[in-house]
Amino acid sequence: MSLSINELVVEADRCVACGLCLPHCPTYRKTGSEADSPRGRIQLMRAVAQDILPNNNRFKQHIDLCLSCRSCESACPNSVNYGALVDSTRAIFIQQKIMWFALAKPFIRCRLLMSGLTWLIWLIQQCKFEGLLKRLNSAAKLLPAINKPVTWKSLYPTTAKSKQGDVSLFLGCASHALDSDTLKASIYVLNALGFDVHIPAQQTCCGSIARQMGDVAEANKLLALNQRSFDVSMPILTVASGCGSGLNDYLTHHHVQDVSAFLASCDWSKVNIKTLNQRIFVQDPCSLRNGQKSHASVYALLKKIPQAEIVPLSSNGQCCGGAGAYMLSQPSMANQLLNDKLIAIKNAEVDILATSNIGCSLHIAKGLKDQHLNVSICHPIQIIAKQMGFDNQ
Ligand code: SF4
Ligand code: SF4
Incomplete structure (x- = not known):
């Protein structure tokens, strides 16, 4: 949820400073600083929103160090919406100027470019030049050996005798590029349980990284494209919970669900699952x-x-x-x-x-x-x- 400055102050005012969230905050546990705790950050956000404190580098550092993990939100007895507070603070007060994000934007926006890049990385890995790739920067070091890139069909019909329904599958940039095995496995399981799986070609990034960077215009552009791409009558299933959480918060007209949550409530009586003694x-x-x-x-x-x-x-x-x-x-x-x-x-x-x-x-x-x-x-x-x-x- 995006908040205006006034709404941000109202939400921050709901924090009663009880401190029950503090032991759940990873950054507070590491630094021991109140300013790196949820309670401290909420006070800082409110003070900057009300012009009591300056929006300076020290403020930015404490907000940047927040993981947006929302453990504080789960622990809060007053249900303070910390996720909305920190997202809105980043959007209003902190726009990150990060080179790699500026370079990555066109690839995030356009699946065709992302597919091209994936093919290029896959080919480099096939040619055993990945040592060169991994020397380039820390992002490249995170790359696993990737599977051969996939060109997705728009429809994967059920393989079961009786059809149970239709679902849409959200690809996600990272999953599409680096984890196509998970997407293929999801289609396989959903088809076996009786679902037709639709993959709208126009779908794009969920916008979570852009939102984390404070680039709300970019995040909203991506969101609008997804809004138009997916059929509202079908659930959108996500395999990456980072994407799922972002879509859940902001794609309000659609029903977004993690693939495991959807599958856990399906009828499995006609499916054979081999034992696994592990x-x-x-x-x-x-x-x-x-x-x-x-x-x-x-x-x-x-x-x-x-x-x-x-x-x-x-x-x-x-x-x-x-x-x-x-x-x-x-x-x-x-x-x-x-x-x-x-x-x-x-x-x-x-x-x-x-x-x-x-x-x-x-x-x-x-x-x-x-x-x-x-x-x-x-x-x-x-x-x-x-x-x-x-x-x-
Ligand atoms: S979102 Fe996570 S890191 Fe940020 S204040 Fe809450 S618990 Fe701490
Ligand atoms: S638990 Fe909730 S009300 Fe208490 S300090 Fe943390 S955010 Fe504020």
Whole structure:
């Protein structure tokens, strides 16, 4: 929700400064500074909105350090809408001037350009020049070995005997470019359960990164394009909870749902799922836990796999530090939080880690690789699709 300056002050006034959110805030836990806590940031936002404090670099630093993880929002007994406060503050007072974002904008806007770039990266990786690619910058270092790019059809009809309905699938820039296996697995499972899957060609980025950068004009442009592209009569299913959370907040005329949440409530009685005698740890992305509040559906979905033991990762209440573009813009804090996640993974001796957000997946996978930890990290839908016979070859 976008707030005007007056609405921002009214929402900030709803904070009674009880401090119950403080222990849930990752940045406050790391710095111990009130100004890096939700309560402190809300006071700062209100003071700047009322011209009591200047909108200077110190203010910007404290707002920039916020992950937008919204753990504070989940903990707040007064239901203060912290997400709307920080989004609106970024839109009104802080526009980031970041070179990589300016360069990335045309690719984010245009799926054709994004597809071209994906093909180029894939070809470079095939030719084994990826060492060169990874020396270029920190964003390139996050790149996994990508699958051969896919040209999506507009319709994937159900493979079940009786059709249950129609759904739209949101591709998302990062998932489309780097995680096409998850999208293919989602289509496979949805088709098997009786759903026709529609992929509107005009769909575009969800706008979350632009919003995080304070570029509200760009975010709204992308939103309007998605608004026109998707049929309002079908649910829009997302595989990346970062996209899902952003669309849920701002694409108000459509019903947006995480793919696991949708699937967990479907009829599975006619589907065969092979047993998997393994422990699967689940990492809860903040965007699924605090944004869409549907993290429980991932456990419900994976528990459909006979004999699989589904276990929450012990540090699930704390952000991994990925947080959209945060891993690029705030690498120091992002790495401190990543380190906590890696310790939890090592302590639990994790073999398989399921996560529903491509951002978390890339950030954690980079940490695992740097520490030479052999953990298979993938989207939960890939795990269940494989047990249903999905073969990506
Ligand atoms: S969104 Fe996350 S990092 Fe930001 S104030 Fe709330 S808990 Fe702290
Ligand atoms: S828990 Fe809610 S009311 Fe209490 S300090 Fe935090 S934001 Fe304010």
